[in-house]
Amino acid sequence: MTEIKDNDREIHLFRMRLGAVVVFVFLCFGALVARLVWLQVYKHSDFAALAEGNRIAIVPIVPNRGLIVDRNGVVLARNYSAYTLEITPHKLQATLDSVIDQLATLIEIEPKDRKRFRTLLAESKNFESVPLRTRLTDDEVARFTAQRFRFPGVEVNARLFRQYPHGELASHVLGFIGRINEKEADELADSPDATNYNGTDHIGKEGLEKSYEKLLHGTTGYEKVIKTAGGRAVSTLSRTEAIAGSNLILSIDIELQKVIEEAFGEWRGALVAIEPETGDVLAYVSKPGYDPNLFVDGIDSQSWNELNTSLDKPMVNRPLSGAYPPGSTFKPYMALAALELGKRTTSSAIQDPGFFMLGGHRFNDDKPGGHGTVDMYKSIVISCDSYYYQLGHDLGIDAIHDFMKPFGFGQITGIDLLHEKEGVLPSQEWKANRFKKNKAMQRWVGGDTISISIGNGFNNYTPMQMAHAMANLANNGVVMRPHLVKIVEDAVTRARTLTVAHESARIPLQQANIDFVKRAMVGVNTEGTGKTAFANAAYLSGGKTGTAQVVGLRGGKYNKNVAERLRDNALFIGFAPADKPRIAIAVVVENGGFGATTAAPIVRKAFDFYLTGKRPLDKDRTKVPKEDAVLVPLEELKTDEAVESTHPPGGESPGNKD
Numbered sequence: 001m002t003e004i005k006d007n008d009r010e011i012h013l014f015r016m017r018l019g020a021v022v023v024f025v026f027l028c029f030g031a032l033v034a035r036l037v038w039l040q041v042y043k044h045s046d047f048a049a050l051a052e053g054n055r056i057a058i059v060p061i062v063p064n065r066g067l068i069v070d071r072n073g074v075v076l077a078r079n080y081s082a083y084t085l086e087i088t089p090h091k092l093q094a095t096l097d098s099v100i101d102q103l104a105t106l107i108e109i110e111p112k113d114r115k116r117f118r119t120l121l122a123e124s125k126n127f128e129s130v131p132l133r134t135r136l137t138d139d140e141v142a143r144f145t146a147q148r149f150r151f152p153g154v155e156v157n158a159r160l161f162r163q164y165p166h167g168e169l170a171s172h173v174l175g176f177i178g179r180i181n182e183k184e185a186d187e188l189a190d191s192p193d194a195t196n197y198n199g200t201d202h203i204g205k206e207g208l209e210k211s212y213e214k215l216l217h218g219t220t221g222y223e224k225v226i227k228t229a230g231g232r233a234v235s236t237l238s239r240t241e242a243i244a245g246s247n248l249i250l251s252i253d254i255e256l257q258k259v260i261e262e263a264f265g266e267w268r269g270a271l272v273a274i275e276p277e278t279g280d281v282l283a284y285v286s287k288p289g290y291d292p293n294l295f296v297d298g299i300d301s302q303s304w305n306e307l308n309t310s311l312d313k314p315m316v317n318r319p320l321s322g323a324y325p326p327g328s329t330f331k332p333y334m335a336l337a338a339l340e341l342g343k344r345t346t347s348s349a350i351q352d353p354g355f356f357m358l359g360g361h362r363f364n365d366d367k368p369g370g371h372g373t374v375d376m377y378k379s380i381v382i383s384c385d386s387y388y389y390q391l392g393h394d395l396g397i398d399a400i401h402d403f404m405k406p407f408g409f410g411q412i413t414g415i416d417l418l419h420e421k422e423g424v425l426p427s428q429e430w431k432a433n434r435f436k437k438n439k440a441m442q443r444w445v446g447g448d449t450i451s452i453s454i455g456n457g458f459n460n461y462t463p464m465q466m467a468h469a470m471a472n473l474a475n476n477g478v479v480m481r482p483h484l485v486k487i488v489e490d491a492v493t494r495a496r497t498l499t500v501a502h503e504s505a506r507i508p509l510q511q512a513n514i515d516f517v518k519r520a521m522v523g524v525n526t527e528g529t530g531k532t533a534f535a536n537a538a539y540l541s542g543g544k545t546g547t548a549q550v551v552g553l554r555g556g557k558y559n560k561n562v563a564e565r566l567r568d569n570a571l572f573i574g575f576a577p578a579d580k581p582r583i584a585i586a587v588v589v590e591n592g593g594f595g596a597t598t599a600a601p602i603v604r605k606a607f608d609f610y611l612t613g614k615r616p617l618d619k620d621r622t623k624v625p626k627e628d629a630v631l632v633p634l635e636e637l638k639t640d641e642a643v644e645s646t647h648p649p650g651g652e653s654p655g656n657k658d
Contacts, residue, residue, distance in 0.1 A: 056237065057225055060199030063218030065162065066245030066491060068174060068208065070254040071280070077164055077174055077209070083136040084159045085144065086129040089121070091153030099151065100132065106147060107140045109133060112300045120298050123181045129155065134297050162202070162296050168289045170257050172317045173250070173484055175207015176292035178299075196220050205295065207317075208248060208484060211418050215488060218245035244491035251280030251486040259609045259616070260285050263602045264589075269569075270318035271587040272467035272482075273606060276575070279471070279480030279500050281415070282583060283606065286318040311565075319467075321421045323460040324588050327546030327595065328383045328658045329573045330455030332517050333469065334391060335376055337403040339513040343394050346516050349375040356389035358446050363389050366658075380520035381528035383545065383658045385454050392453020397444055400452060401427040406479075406507045407469040409461055415482045416499065423465055426458035456548060466573060466586035474542075474575035474584045476514050477507035518542050522578045529658045530572070533600035539611050542581075543574030543603065545595035545658035567591040572599035576607045583610050595658050 068077035085107060092099055100117075103109060109132065117132045136144075141156055148154070162177050180188070180203050188197050197203075198220055204210035221242030260271055264287045273283040288310075294303050307315050316322070338344035354370035356363045365371070365385040371378070379387035392400065405411060410425025424430070428444040435441035451457030464482065472479050481504045487496045521542030525534040529545040548569045570592030575581040585603050592598035605616050 059223045059225055061221035061223055061239075061242040062160065062199050063220060063242035064160065064244040064491075065177075066212075066216040066218065067247045068216075068250065069247065070250050070252050071282075071486060072253065072255075073249075074254050076166060076170065076250070076252075076254060077162060079160045080163055081158055082134060082161055083141050083156050084131045085133040085136060085140075086131050086155050086157055087117075088129045088153045088155070093152050099154065103132070103144075103151065103154065106143045107133060107136065112302075116298045116300055119301070120179060123179070129157070131159075131297070134159075134161070159201075164292045166254065166258075167291050167293065169261060170252060170254060170284065171207075171289040171292050172286040172319070173207055173252060173257075173284045174292055175209040175211075176205055176295040177202045177209050178205045178295045202296070207292075207417065208250075211416055212248055212485065212488075216245040216248065218491070219243035246491055247489040248485045249487040249489060249496075250484055251275070251278075251282060252284065252484060253282050253610070256606065256610050257283045257285065260602065260606050261287065261289075263605045263616070267589050267592055267598070268312055268318075269587065269589040269592065270322055270463040271585065271602065271606075272319050272463050273583055273585045273610075274467050274471040274482055276471040276475035276581050276584050277480070279482045280486055281482050281484050282610065284319055284484060286316070288312050288314040290314045317417070317419075318588075319463040320415070320417055320419065322462055322588070323421060323423050324463070324569055324571070325457070325459045325548040326455040326461055326466055327548035327569070327571050328385075328455055329466065329544045329546035329571050329586070329595075330453075330459065331383065331388055332380055332473070332521055332544050332573075333404060333407060333409075334388055334395075334400070334453060335380055335520070336473070336509070336513055336517045337395060337400060338376070338391055339516065340509060341395065341399060341403065344376060344391065346376050349373050350387055350390060352384055352386040354386065356386050356393075356450070358389075358393065358450060361447055363447075363450050377516075377520045377523065380517070380544065381523040383524075383529050388453045389450050392449050393446065395449075395453075397449045397452060398427055400449070401425055401430075404469075406505070407472050408465050408479075409469055411465065413464055413468045413482050414504075415464060416485055420464070421462055423462050424458055424460040426452060431458070455546060463586050463588050466571075466588075467584065470573045470575060470586050471584040472507065473514070473517070474581040476511065477509040478503050479505040479507065518575075518578065521574070525574070529596045530574075530600050533596060533604045537604070537607070539576055539607065540578040541574055541576035541607055542578050543572060543600065545600055546571035546573070547593070547595050547658050550591065564591050568593055570595040570598040572596075572603050574600075574603050574607070576611060583607065 065079055067075060067079075069075050085103070087096070087099065089096060100109065100114065113133055117130060120130050133140075136156065144151075144154075144156055148156075164171075164174060164176070179201055180197075184203055188194055188203075193214070196217070196219060200217070200220065204213040204216065209216065219242060221240045223239045224237040226237060256273065260273070260283050264271075264285065267287065269285075269287055271283060271285040272281060274281055290307055294300075335344075339346070350373075352365065352370035352372060352374045354365045354368050356365075363385070366383075370386065371382055371384050374382075374384045374387050376387075378384065404425055410423045412420050412422055414420075426448070431444050431448070432442045448457055452459055468482050471482070481500050483500050485499050487498060489496050521544055522540060524530045524545065525537075525541050525543045530543045534541060534543070548571060550566055550569060568591070570589040571587065572595050573584075573586045575584040583606075585606060587599045587602055589595075589598045589602070609615055
């Protein structure tokens with residue numbers, strides 16, 4: 001039976017299907033149009049920026065680091081440009097070791113270069129370029145450039161390098177710069193200066209390079225360049241110049257610094273010289289030092305181990321971090337305290353039997369049988385311990401503490417270096433806090449004061465504090481903050497700003513008392529313990545010798561059989577000229593023995609050079625500097641950690657021999 005088709009129904013279904021297809025097609029086209037509108041209209045600016053970013057790059061321009069010069073304009077830290085061979089690890093198409101081996105066929109790469117590269121690579125992020133070789137010669141640059149196509153991910157770049165032309169000289173003043181490590185990078189990323197360090201590889205690590213980092217660094221510039229698909233710049237669209245860092249003009253006289261460092265010879269120790277009227281630090285010596293140039297490219301492991309394992313501790317900034325008992329250099333301040341507090345007059349005298357008894361304990365002077373009749377003047381000139389044993393007992397520890405504090409003993413001086421140590425200016429409160437866990441030691445006893453009175457016991461001060469105190473006394477109680485940077489100079493405008501323009505404080509002292517103590521210190525150098533060192537000087541100076549124990553010998557005496565590093569520290573403080581001091585000095589020679597023999601001659605050479613323009617002809621580098629050096633005019637010459645005292649406070653004392 002033949003089926004009769006319903007044509008109308010089939011046509012209706014066909015039309016419905018066709019309509020559905022048409023609607024579907026229109027919906028698809030509508031979606032495409034909507035997407036096109038979304039991309040081309042609403043997201044146009046975003047994608048345009050991305051496209052522009054693929055074509056245009058913002059390249060940071062690293063600013064020139066500021067120069068550091070001494071007070072006379074001698075350059076101490078400068079910059080120079082050199083070529084560096086750098087590897088960006090994530091761009092390499094072969095293993096790192098194979099690339100380095102191939103590069104070694106073109107450019108000399110030593111084992112130390114590989115070691116340093118590995119160290120820097122560990123501290124860097126994978127997308128950063130890491131230097132393999134620095135200071136390439138022109139021939140090396142040419143050889144690599146000709147073969148550059150073989151080494152994707154390897155570039156030769158021109159970089160600025162820091163140089164310290166005087167090497168080890170004043171190394172603890174200048175410090176050094178080094179590559180930014182991971183910790184420093186994270187700190188910078190979280191700081192307001194993050195963008196200013198784009199493209200910067202190095203940062204100040206120690207010394208003035210660190211404490212003045214923001215001023216020395218300058219302001220980073222930017223260059224907008226068109227680049228190829230391979231990432232190479234082909235043209236510049238715009239440029240914002242970098243602003244060079246400020247220049248630092250130091251208070252240091254580098255020639256004086258050199259004379260003093262040479263005078264130390266092989267001795268370890270520290271010296272700080274200050275201009276009392278201004279607070280300018282004229283010399284800042286920490287011996288031994290180190291060569292800051294070793295750190296610029298990344299120090300090799302051998303040199304680093306030598307510096308860190310040396311018993312001489314060359315990396316320790318002794319004037320700032322060393323804590324030493326002042327020995328007899330404390331006595332002039334004790335005498336001044338006695339006058340100011342009314343405990344003594346200038347004519348007050350004792351009969352010195354050569355010892356002082358307190359509670360059954362015998363505290364010896366250095367001279368058996370004593371010094372006879374001793375007044376205040378004589379006590380300073382000959383450095384009589386017995387006089388100060390009695391004086392310290394009469395003053396009491398808290399009065400001593402309160403009088404010494406304004407001079408800067410046991411206080412942060414505020415010098416423009418980081419990590420200054422506070423030292424110890426003892427008091428009853430200090431001892432109670434110091435020995436919280438040992439109640440038997442908390443109570444202050446009379447023997448503690450006796451040791452303090454001659455500069456031993458718990459006394460521990462930095463050479464910076466000793467020099468600051470000497471400058472304050474020489475300046476009649478007017479306190480100037482000590483500083484190494486005298487002037488900050490703007491690299492663009494050349495405008496200059498003084499770092500310390502005004503006094504910090506005035507210590508209320510009677511001028512007659514100051515004058516008396518100064519006269520007694522002049523007596524030290526003309527007729528007392530410093531007489532030999534300052535014989536035939538062309539100027540009049542004041543000073544005080546000192547000797548401080550490193551370890552206690554239970555009443556015994558030091559002799560040649562005592563190990564060198566257990567011998568006394570030698571100290572000297574002084575000022576010159578006596579009538580209007582232009583320089584004040586404190587020096588500590590570790591294990592140097594007597595201050596008169598070892599420390600005073602160093603100061604004599606410093607005074608001679610600074611005040612008369614003469615330099616010792618002595619080229620001797622022996623342990624004991626000559627006391628009377630032959631002098632020649634300057635113009636005839638070409639120029640080019642510390643130990644803390646373990647001396648037990650209180651109890652029996654052998655006394656000091658200065």
